[in-house]
Amino acid sequence: MTGRQRMRSTFLPRSLRPTRSFRSAALSAGALVASASLAAGCGLVPGATGGSGDDSIVVMTWAPEGTAATNKPGMPAFARAYARWINANGGLNGRQLKVLTCNDHNDTVDAAKCARQAVKANAVAVLGSYSQHSESFLPHLEGAGIPYIGGYGVTNEEFISPLSYPVNGGQPALLAGLGKELAAVCGPVALVRPDTIAGDTLPAMLDAGLTAGGHGKVVDQRAAEDATEYSAQADAALKEATVEDGSGENDKGCVIPALGDRTGTFMDSFRRGRGDYPTVRTATVLGSVDQTVINSTGGASSAFEGAYVTGWYPVASDPRWDPMKKVISESAFSDTRIDPADTGVQTTWIAYTVFRKVVESLGGGAVTADTVTGALDDGLKISTGGLTPTLRWEFTDQLASIGFPRLVNADVTLQTVKQGRLAAAKEGFVDVTKTLENADVD
Numbered sequence: 435m436t437g438r439q440r441m442r443s444t445f446l447p448r449s450l451r452p453t454r455s456f457r458s459a460a461l462s463a464g465a466l467v468a469s470a471s472l473a474a475g476c477g478l479v480p481g482a483t484g485g486s487g488d489d490s491i492v493v494m495t496w497a498p499e500g501t502a503a504t505n506k507p508g509m510p511a512f513a514r515a516y517a518r519w520i521n522a523n524g525g526l527n528g529r530q531l532k533v534l535t536c537n538d539h540n541d542t543v544d545a546a547k548c549a550r551q552a553v554k555a556n557a558v559a560v561l562g563s564y565s566q567h568s569e570s571f572l573p574h575l576e577g578a579g580i581p582y583i584g585g586y587g588v589t590n591e592e593f594i595s596p597l598s599y600p601v602n603g604g605q606p607a608l609l610a611g612l613g614k615e616l617a618a619v620c621g622p623v624a625l626v627r628p629d630t631i632a633g634d635t636l637p638a639m640l641d642a643g644l645t646a647g648g649h650g651k652v653v654d655q656r657a658a659e660d661a662t663e664y665s666a667q668a669d670a671a672l673k674e675a676t677v678e679d680g681s682g683e684n685d686k687g688c689v690i691p692a693l694g695d696r697t698g699t700f701m702d703s704f705r706r707g708r709g710d711y712p713t714v715r716t717a718t719v720l721g722s723v724d725q726t727v728i729n730s731t732g733g734a735s736s737a738f739e740g741a742y743v744t745g746w747y748p749v750a751s752d753p754r755w756d757p758m759k760k761v762i763s764e765s766a767f768s769d770t771r772i773d774p775a776d777t778g779v780q781t782t783w784i785a786y787t788v789f790r791k792v793v794e795s796l797g798g799g800a801v802t803a804d805t806v807t808g809a810l811d812d813g814l815k816i817s818t819g820g821l822t823p824t825l826r827w828e829f830t831d832q833l834a835s836i837g838f839p840r841l842v843n844a845d846v847t848l849q850t851v852k853q854g855r856l857a858a859a860k861e862g863f864v865d866v867t868k869t870l871e872n873a874d875v876d
Contacts (some may be wrong), residue, residue: 491529491801493789494552495782496536496545497564502660503540503628504694506564506586506778510535511771512762513562516786519765526793529801542570549574558803559583561789562782566632568592579803581810584785586721586778587746589632593838599810599827601784601818602746603844603866605632605692608719609639610646610866610873611846612690612744616717617647620688624671625652626700627692628659636692642873643866652690659696664703672704672711688715697722701731701738708737720745720777720849725856733854742859743849747784747821749858750775754820758783775856784818788825791816823863836873844870 495513497506517533534555536548545567552560553574562584565571568591575582576597585592587604625640627633637654653674657667675687691700716737728738748754759774766772772779792809793801816825822843833841845863849856
């Protein structure tokens with residue numbers, strides 16, 4: 435895929451939104467069309483019984499695994515562990531939860547296959563998932579009326595689709611928050627990001643934060659997301675970020691790698707080449723670096739020491755994560771793919787927390803894709819135990835003006851690497867809504 439997609443908006447004022455009865459009829463018709471298209475398509479995930487007439491609630495979680503680019507195996511692994519845990523504790527309102535999982539292989543065709551599997555299995559929601567190919571999977575979900583709750587936030591469409599219910603601010607919020615923080619402490623800023631459609635949106639969001647702090651725009655450095663080394667990109671970023679006049683500490687240039695799983699690979703090349711240049715700072719966003727990456731790149735002696743890192747949630751050591759860790763302890767069975775410090779796992783936990791509260795709000799009523807979306811669209815407020823602000827999805831939010839009508843949580847946390855460990859740099863959350871409002875998305 436070589437074309438570049440511009441951001442689009444499907445924003446509708448509340449007064450123009452379809453009624454529940456109209457939506458139900460339209461979605462039922464869409465489901466019939468989707469089912470017909472599956473006649474020669476992908477089958478059900480082995481062992482799934484969605485649509486078989488039992489009283490279980492069927493959902494799906496997907497993510498890429500075993501690819502040369504970003505992988506998130508902990509997300510579907512945690513979803514399966516959550517199902518074991520919730521079912522061992524009485525289920526959801528007394529009903530068993532059945533979790534289907536799928537590997538989208540970082541591929542547009544496979545992402546669509548995952549969505550078609552969800553449709554065929556009569557899944558009532560797709561929860562806590564990661565995919566860079568929302569343009570491939572969202573049309574299938576929209577046609578069947580299946581809500582996408584708690585996507586990782588890696589694509590613009592997740593903040594546009596009326597059936598998407600994001601729990602964080604995605605890459606836009608992380609980069610806007612990081613830019614705002616770095617504006618006061620950086621000289622030239624170089625961003626190293628994937629040469630993909632999703633990557634194309636990142637510079638504007640970082641620029642929004644830098645501009646809010648009175649800083650100039652970032653130098654945009656594209657890189658292949660599946661490269662095995664990045665020496666050329668590291669040298670180019672170091673050249674762009676170098677301050678030749680030896681000015682003050684706050685004028686050091688900054689290099690920001692945002693390459694997902696390949697950030698560690700970039701830092702290997704960066705560490706080898708940085709000795710030929712004046713000292714620069716580094717900074718990044720969670721998802722591109724976590725404690726595992728810091729450990730593998732040298733811990734306290736890594737190039738990340740002292741770096742700022744923006745995240746969506748509190749640090750992994752925060753006691754607000756204890757309920758998630760309890761699930762992992764009791765039901766993950768030492769599955770090494772499930773790391774409580776992984777933002778993917780954390781996002782999946784929050785997505786399932788949201789879904790559980792939606793089901794509870796329905797009491798003994800039917801749990802279907804339409805009743806789930808109906809509860810969310812009718813203004814249900816959901817607390818996540820302090821891991822996010824109270825969530826409520828509406829079509830009249832402030833960020834509709836820049837094409838993100840579904841972005842309802844623009845809070846970020848600021849963390850830093852101290853002695854090789856991620857720690858909170860500031861208490862609480864920072865709301866970057868106002869910063870994002872001024873983003874130049876043209």
